[in-house]
Amino acid sequence: xxxxxxxxxxxxxxxxxxxxxxxxxxxxxxxxxxxxxxxxxxxxxxxxxxxxxxxxxxxxxxxxxxxxxxxxxxxxxxxxxxxxxxxxxxxxxxxxxxxxxxxxxxxxxxxx
Amino acid sequence: xxxxxxxxxxxxxxxxxxxxxxxxxxxxxxxxxxxxxxxxxxxxxxxxxxxxxxxxxxxxxxxxxxxxxxxxxxxxxxxxxxxxxxxxxxxxxxxxxxxxxxxxxxxxxxxxxxxxxxxxxxxxxxxxxxxxxxxxxxxxxxxxxxxxxxxxxxxxxxxxxxxxxxxxxxxxxxxxxxxxxxxxxxxxxxxxxxxxxxxxxxxxxxxxxxxxxxxxxxxxxxxxxxxxxxxxxxxxxxxxxxxxxxxxxxxxxxxxxxxxxxxxxxxxxxxxxxxxxxxxxxxxxxxxxxxxxxxxxxxxxxxxxxxxxxxxxxxxxxxxxxxxxxxxxxxxxxxxxxxxxxxxxxxxxxxxxxxxxx
Numbered sequence: 001x002x003x004x005x006x007x008x009x010x011x012x013x014x015x016x017x018x019x020x021x022x023x024x025x026x027x028x029x030x031x032x033x034x035x036x037x038x039x040x041x042x043x044x045x046x047x048x049x050x051x052x053x054x055x056x057x058x059x060x061x062x063x064x065x066x067x068x069x070x071x072x073x074x075x076x077x078x079x080x081x082x083x084x085x086x087x088x089x090x091x092x093x094x095x096x097x098x099x100x101x102x103x104x105x106x107x108x109x110x111x112x
Numbered sequence: 113x114x115x116x117x118x119x120x121x122x123x124x125x126x127x128x129x130x131x132x133x134x135x136x137x138x139x140x141x142x143x144x145x146x147x148x149x150x151x152x153x154x155x156x157x158x159x160x161x162x163x164x165x166x167x168x169x170x171x172x173x174x175x176x177x178x179x180x181x182x183x184x185x186x187x188x189x190x191x192x193x194x195x196x197x198x199x200x201x202x203x204x205x206x207x208x209x210x211x212x213x214x215x216x217x218x219x220x221x222x223x224x225x226x227x228x229x230x231x232x233x234x235x236x237x238x239x240x241x242x243x244x245x246x247x248x249x250x251x252x253x254x255x256x257x258x259x260x261x262x263x264x265x266x267x268x269x270x271x272x273x274x275x276x277x278x279x280x281x282x283x284x285x286x287x288x289x290x291x292x293x294x295x296x297x298x299x300x301x302x303x304x305x306x307x308x309x310x311x312x313x314x315x316x317x318x319x320x321x322x323x324x325x326x327x328x329x330x331x332x333x334x335x336x337x338x339x340x341x342x343x344x345x346x347x348x349x350x351x352x353x354x355x356x357x358x359x360x361x362x363x364x365x366x367x368x369x370x371x372x373x374x375x376x377x378x379x380x381x382x383x384x385x386x387x388x389x390x391x392x393x394x395x396x397x398x399x400x401x402x403x404x405x406x407x408x409x410x411x412x413x414x415x416x417x418x419x420x421x422x423x424x425x426x427x428x429x430x431x432x433x434x435x436x437x438x439x440x441x442x443x444x445x446x447x448x449x450x451x452x453x454x455x456x457x458x459x460x461x462x463x464x465x466x467x468x469x470x
Contacts, residue, residue: 028138044138045165048131049172056175067137070144074137 007059007092013038014050015089018060018079025079027051051079059085115143116155119162126169128176135169231366233304241271258296272299274367283348284336292350293367300327303367309333310344310359317358324355330363 017033146154194201229235279292297313337343
């Protein structure tokens with residue numbers, strides 16, 4: 001991962017949702033997946049803005065397909081995680097694991 | 113059930129073109145699914161999603177705008193370079209500021225001098241006729257020359273002479289020295305201006321022995337007579353001469369343009385020794401104005417005594433006539449400064465002089 005191409009927290013969440021949904025990953029499904037698994041309310045605009053950043057970083061690729069009658073024929077944009085995206089996710093996970101390794105958080109606030 | 117129109121339009125309007133159908137399609141699809149359970153809840157959900165998506169949708173649109181993104185990068189790079197070379201930056205900024213200022217100034221002057229017509233009805237057709245005499249300064253002509261020219265200038269629809277000055281107004285309130293001009297009867301016909309009240313000057317006003325008459329400016333009428341229409345027909349003393357007010361000029365009329373607004377115009381009998389300036393109005397449209405010198409050459413031959421003088425006495429300064437198309441700004445200072453659209457002059461002693469009527 002180059003400089004400036006780190007994964008933000010929400011980017012990581014969205015990328016994980018895309019990876020989980022596999023062939024069904026489009027904007028509204030990604031938003032629902034985040035709400036369902038992370039119990040985190042988000043908007044469709046925020047999801048698409050994050051997905052665009054991930055596309056520009058090369059972590060996902062997008063494909064527009066014609067929509068059905070349920071959406072008046074409007075196109076549906078599917079996302080697919082790329083090998084670079086998978087590497088970024090694994091690196092973020094390993095980074096967190098290393099940082100958490102051996103750490104025990106003290107309860108009770110600051111040391112006197 | 114259809115999605116709520118306002119938030120749907122809002123999203124369509126805010127989203128980038130390439131994202132518009134995708135985002136609205138997702139919202140419509142989810143709305144249809146939720147509406148099967150609760151129509152009200154679905155509408156509320158749609159509104160919430162649309163409004164909460166405004167900031168992120170705008171950010172997405174900004175990122176999509178490759179041109180703007182490139183422009184932002186250029187601006188940041190320019191600022192970095194300017195900070196690194198402040199001397200060059202100052203020189204470049206001053207150069208550009210000077211260039212812009214000079215260009216603006218030139219355009220303003222050209223527009224005012226060459227294109228903006230005088231603020232009269234015949235503003236784009238008024239010319240100042242001048243005589244050039246190497247041995248004399250000034251642009252005025254003698255009264256006898258004016259009388260001679262009036263009968264020979266067939267290329268113009270009207271010709272008038274005027275002379276400026278000031279007169280003492282008495283007979284109404286305190287005596288006051290007012291700017292005034294003395295004009296020949298066709299003066300307002302030349303300019304294409306009609307009085308707001310009363311009448312203009314008639315040819316009979318200039319006949320010897322006729323009572324003196326005056327047309328007041330709106331400012332003088334308002335200030336000295338309280339804008340009373342009964343002032344028309346009243347007799348006042350202008351420099352001691354009983355003079356009848358016959359009209360009031362329209363509000364805003366100034367001669368020359370931008371002159372003191374408190375002037376009056378008096379129709380009188382010019383003394384033969386008095387010099388006058390001449391203004392004329394062209395007979396056709398302004399598009400024909402460049403053809404003017406050719407017609408002038410045929411029609412102006414100068415008074416006989418002028419021709420006689422120049423032809424008979426070698427070495428006598430030649431008299432030349434030319435017409436200047438007057439623009440707003442330069443009329444004020446002097447007719448000599450008028451822009452000459454017909455720079456070619458006619459010389460009465462020129463070998464190419466046309467044959468003039470006796």
